[in-house]
Amino acid sequence: MKKVVQIKHLETEVLIIGGGTAGCYAALTIRENSKASVIIAEKANIKRSGCLAAGVNAINAYIVKGRTPQDYVDYAKKDADNIVRQDLLLTMSQGLNRVTKKLEDLGLVILKDENQEYVSRGNRNIKINGENIKPILAEAVNTLDNVTVLNQVNVIDYIVKDNKILGAFAIDVENEILYEIKAKAVICATGGASGLYKPNNPGFSRHKMWYPPFNTGAGYAMGIRAGAEMTTFEMRFIALRCKDTIAPTGTIAQGVGAKQINSKGEVYETKYGITTSERVYGTVKENQEGRGPCYLKTEGISHTQDEELKKAYLNMAPSQTLKWVEAGKDPSEQNVEIEGTEPYIVGGHTASGYWVDLNRETTIKGLFAAGDVAGGCPQKYVTGALVEGEIAAIAALKEIEQMHLQEQLQSTNQAEEILITKAKKDEVEAILNFKNPIFTTQQLEEAMQKVMDSYAGGIGSNYSFNEKQLELADEKIDQIIKLSDGLNADDMHELMFVYELKERLTVCKSVIAHLRARKETRWHSFAENLDYPNKSDDWLKYVNSKVVDGKLTILYRDLVERGETYEHSN
């Protein structure tokens, strides 16, 4: 019997795609400033979805006493070796402390000293108990009037006409429903992309990864397809993590002052530099040159430090505490082995994502981006994502207010709308009814990850690549894209898997194109081009891309320096 989906039409003033950190905060901001109706479409459940499901170890983006927002901009600029948008970084930095206070008001526990001031951890961090940070945000959203949270509803495509966003299509993950959600403005907060490359633990524990395995790059892919301009996809993010559990290392490094050492016990971190990419690169080099494995030197810390570390990890990455306890060896008795993860595309840590203006509006009118999906503004962490949610929300409201009635009427041509919805229904049903597929979604996902690992600088090739390899990667990804048209989904959940794979393949194509375009090595490991092993001032510019006439096209833009502001000019 042919499977069919039922169409449900919804309308809202603001549609927020993704109810993670940035999305939830955008909804809170809208309700504080306006009565506009809001729909949040979330593929899981906002209570524990997104990056913060297990909790977070600290607030890592905060302007501590004696520092200024400009200091934060300077830090992020240095870490990314100049390829950042200083206008975006500054507006983000100016909001970090404001949103932190709001989080505290909502119930987040923040460590204070005897003078009721936050206790800092280093130059930009404060100490918290972040285990329940996501439930706190979700609860605040769930109590808002006229904010509809659609849990287990996965957005699969935008509705765009004449470069103006009109809404989005979504599928229900459980029931046979296709949603057509019309909106005056859309805030994309879907997060970054994991799962493009073969992971650290490719077997049973394949999803034991740093970034949420459920963040598939949907926002990037939908934007790319709709012709939005994207930036800096070549600045991949690779995290330095505890081996196996892929738990954070910063808590150990900063918390108990543990240094990175090689198997000979030599401290190597100062040899390669201490930017985020250099810390990964040093670990790769030590292993390549026969001095692996590498560790964080925890042996000799106190019993109290052991106990505090175990508690801290339970509040953000419980598997690491489980590992210590079941091994019967505390960190004081055994150094913690570390490794680099597979590469991710994530605009909260590096600068990949939508090319946006100061309002976080993308090059598609009415479409805003916030959090990991928005580019140009690295080192966001949780609080930066909240600020971007806030900025995007306020700008979206302003745009709706300014919309002329005429414009709103123009956007709804009923005959055309019926055709577009029918086409999307056909597309979805074709996958649900596809007969005798040769391959499964899983097989193609593994094929994609292997190609990226081997030819586009994955773990297997020590994160490095050359032009010939990238050319091959591109060809092979094209081949898998063709195969992905022959997939079947048994139910709506598997249908989501098919869309997720297609999203990842779209993002892979952009990553490869960007890696090919930047002919230098500015960031070791993040973009290690063996044909161009040095960096050059000629490349002090942004590598951007967009689909023009169906073809992914690279364009270059001048850096937005201190004191300058970028505005969309067309």
Next chain:
Amino acid sequence: MSIAINKEKCVGCKKCFSVCPGSLIQADENGKAYVKYPKDCWGCCSCVKECKVKAISLYLGADIGGRGSQMTVETKKDIVNHKQIMHWEITESNKTVHAIDINPKSSNQY
């Protein structure tokens, strides 16, 4: 990375179904929870925290060095000072139990 569900303890409340960020848990023929896609588990413990009858535990896959210990957590009142605590328990395969209590109102020290 995955979770184990004790069917005898599971009461079929379905709370774990909705909270899983990957929607990986579904109902079996008896309405009890089962992990439909165990390899897709992130290990975030959202379901472990949600389960009020401690039917769900986290374990480490053998491929990441797991030794068969299982971890649960419950929120309860401390017997001494009657404050809410998160009571984590790790049970080794030889039944040795390790407990760690965390006061949700106190911050990480690191």
